[in-house]
Amino acid sequence: MPWYVEALRAVVGTIVIFSAVAVVAAMFGVLLERKVSGWIQSRIGPTHVGPRGLLQTLADTIKLLQKEHVVPGNADPAIFASAVVIVPLAALLDYVVVPFGTTRWGPLVFRDLNIGVLYFAATSSLIVVGILMAGWGSNNKYALLGGLRSAAQMVSYEIPIGLVLITVALLAGSLSTVTIVTVQSHLWFIASQPVSFLIFLAAATAEVNRAPFDLVEAESELVAGYFSEYTGMRFALFQLGEYGEMFAMAALAVTLFLGGWHGPVLPSVVWFLIKLYALIFVFMWVRWTFPRFRIDQLLNFSWKFLIPLALLNLVVTAFFVMVVRR
Amino acid sequence: MIGEAVAFYVLAAITLASGVVVATSPNLMHSAIALVPTLLGVTGIYILLNAEFVAGIQVLIYAGGITVLILFVIMLTEGGTGLRVRQRNEQVAIAAAVSAAVAALFIALAGRTPWAQGAGTLPSYTPGAIGQNFLGPNLLLFEGTSVVLLVTLVGAILIARKEAGE
Numbered sequence: 001m002p003w004y005v006e007a008l009r010a011v012v013g014t015i016v017i018f019s020a021v022a023v024v025a026a027m028f029g030v031l032l033e034r035k036v037s038g039w040i041q042s043r044i045g046p047t048h049v050g051p052r053g054l055l056q057t058l059a060d061t062i063k064l065l066q067k068e069h070v071v072p073g074n075a076d077p078a079i080f081a082s083a084v085v086i087v088p089l090a091a092l093l094d095y096v097v098v099p100f101g102t103t104r105w106g107p108l109v110f111r112d113l114n115i116g117v118l119y120f121a122a123t124s125s126l127i128v129v130g131i132l133m134a135g136w137g138s139n140n141k142y143a144l145l146g147g148l149r150s151a152a153q154m155v156s157y158e159i160p161i162g163l164v165l166i167t168v169a170l171l172a173g174s175l176s177t178v179t180i181v182t183v184q185s186h187l188w189f190i191a192s193q194p195v196s197f198l199i200f201l202a203a204a205t206a207e208v209n210r211a212p213f214d215l216v217e218a219e220s221e222l223v224a225g226y227f228s229e230y231t232g233m234r235f236a237l238f239q240l241g242e243y244g245e246m247f248a249m250a251a252l253a254v255t256l257f258l259g260g261w262h263g264p265v266l267p268s269v270v271w272f273l274i275k276l277y278a279l280i281f282v283f284m285w286v287r288w289t290f291p292r293f294r295i296d297q298l299l300n301f302s303w304k305f306l307i308p309l310a311l312l313n314l315v316v317t318a319f320f321v322m323v324v325r326r
Numbered sequence: 327m328i329g330e331a332v333a334f335y336v337l338a339a340i341t342l343a344s345g346v347v348v349a350t351s352p353n354l355m356h357s358a359i360a361l362v363p364t365l366l367g368v369t370g371i372y373i374l375l376n377a378e379f380v381a382g383i384q385v386l387i388y389a390g391g392i393t394v395l396i397l398f399v400i401m402l403t404e405g406g407t408g409l410r411v412r413q414r415n416e417q418v419a420i421a422a423a424v425s426a427a428v429a430a431l432f433i434a435l436a437g438r439t440p441w442a443q444g445a446g447t448l449p450s451y452t453p454g455a456i457g458q459n460f461l462g463p464n465l466l467l468f469e470g471t472s473v474v475l476l477v478t479l480v481g482a483i484l485i486a487r488k489e490a491g492e
Contacts, residue, residue: 003332006329007329113378114378115381118382121382122383126362126385126389128390129362129389129390129393136401151394151398152398175453
């Protein structure tokens, strides 16, 4: 393939991924979050804009687009402005390796890398840099505290996620996301690896900074954490990054444990979306049900419980793959 | 080939430009953050060379791990942030001369070396092949590295424990 076709494909892919994530993950995700939280708290949620409140986040986005950009005095303008780009960009990069379904011409994935899950771990780790930049660049103590907490939290929880990724890769015999899904055509990995699945869910909740692990943006202590000082569309871009990352984590969980696009009767993409939204619902359910942890409990939970458990699980799986299965 | 050349020059420009910021910025935070594009530019060159695994590890460890560690240390250091640090002293002329000499030497070397071209096909560069290599021909190196890592881990735990007991 000539290089300019590759370049064009990359540009088109970026636009497609960006608009899909912005509409499906961020806009619809926020609406769903508000509806689910309303339902759990015996409220109705947004109802006024559009049929059953469906256009509420669209209206919010248009409102945010019109708002003024406020840069705090003594903030670091370069870092303050560039942090906005890094967080959503890192979240969008995750989608390159997510297999959404399969067609007659092969799996529906932007690029089937042979280092698929490693790539996912690498790009999602870049978000921490953006969060630290936002926290520091705002010149605000709450933002800085939020940024530092987030860095400590995400660095700690990347380790159990990495160990779970290795465990699944061991079972599948490949790091490629497409191969991992193909291997699960008969038995989903949630059946053979329930412990891994639970570790991944807990660690992913912490990794995307959602309650009960949302110390980063604990409203009662830190206003909104690292993005307290951001206004208008910059604020919206952080929301996009956050929801994009949550959907990416859920998509990865579907790929690794729930058999990806596999399912009877319905088309593969539909199955993928059903599983994706089921997991998103679980994330939201957890968020509106459990109270927040303290930061020391959170870090202890990762280092003293999740990591040893994930290591043990890895050793047992390796033993099974290398000795029993042979 | 044109595409590869264009990509290489763009990546090299990104790496060099942010490298200059790392070395010369009077603000420690700016230096640390400019490390990210530097490392990502190198990652891009790895990808150009078909070394995807190294590229993934580079982003995971360096751009996502080490940079965060550096940022963390700067933020926790009193007076490290927001302070304007002087980046040059009276030795600037000598340093420039030495750097220029080393650069000239490297460029001359690269120009004179007869690079072996098209010697057979590239060895397969998949994670599986790398794993076989680690546990086969390079087992001793691999085990040596793992012992070093283990010592580091035990050391870190010891230091943390002492502080907790006091």
